Amino acid sequence: MAVIYMMMFVLNLYEYAKKNLGPLSSTVWTVEVAMITIVGPVYQRFKGVPDDFFALLDTKIDEAADKFDKHAPPLAKQVVYLTLGSIQKALKKTQAFVNEAQAGGLHTAIHSAATEYKLLLFNQSMKFWVGLEYQCPPIHTVAEKATPAAAYLSRKYNKVVRDLNLKGYTIFGYLPLVPIDQISTALNRARQRR
Numbered sequence: 001m002a003v004i005y006m007m008m009f010v011l012n013l014y015e016y017a018k019k020n021l022g023p024l025s026s027t028v029w030t031v032e033v034a035m036i037t038i039v040g041p042v043y044q045r046f047k048g049v050p051d052d053f054f055a056l057l058d059t060k061i062d063e064a065a066d067k068f069d070k071h072a073p074p075l076a077k078q079v080v081y082l083t084l085g086s087i088q089k090a091l092k093k094t095q096a097f098v099n100e101a102q103a104g105g106l107h108t109a110i111h112s113a114a115t116e117y118k119l120l121l122f123n124q125s126m127k128f129w130v131g132l133e134y135q136c137p138p139i140h141t142v143a144e145k146a147t148p149a150a151a152y153l154s155r156k157y158n159k160v161v162r163d164l165n166l167k168g169y170t171i172f173g174y175l176p177l178v179p180i181d182q183i184s185t186a187l188n189r190a191r192q193r194r
Contacts, residue, residue: 122179126186127193154178 069077093116101109133140157178164172 122182123186123190126183126190130187130190151180151184154180 068080072080097109097113100112133143158180161172161175161177
């Protein structure tokens with residue numbers, strides 16, 4: 001059932017995107033024709049297969065999943081559950097993206113997705129850094145010594161950028177600020193999980 005839901009969702013997303021592409025629509029049409037040429041013969045091959053076969057196949061897959069659940073080692077189950085959880089998260093994120101695109105437009109949805117991606121990338125890089133610190137003690141020592149100076153210089157940089165922007169030098173408004181508090185919080189969280 002989840003596969004059918006996902007297929008319908010992807011098809012609806014594709015149709016929505018196709019309607020709102022503007023100048024790229026001719027390129028999409030070319031790709032669509034190429035895909036039909038490739039997928040068409042596969043569809044024709046399975047077109048005559050009765051629905052009972054697919055129902056039987058679905059039943060067999062359910063039985064195999066039950067057997068897997070009963071007999072698989074805990075590590076294999078954990079991998080499967082983590083994978084399923086990741087797929088469900090991806091589906092939820094995609095659904096949220098589509099809802100946002102429908103409500104606020106494509107620009108708003110892309111901005112939201114970029115913010116979400118930035119947060120994910122930020123958290124993963126903090127986890128990587130903490131893992132690196134623990135596996136390589138010299139890096140941990142250097143980080144302990146350099147952190148106060150880096151925090152001080154980052155605060156000073158943020159202050160200069162804000163002050164110059166407030167004084168009317170709007171070009172400085174485009175410079176990114178160093179997210180000191182977010183870095184500190186993410187590092188503390190990652191270290192606690194370690």
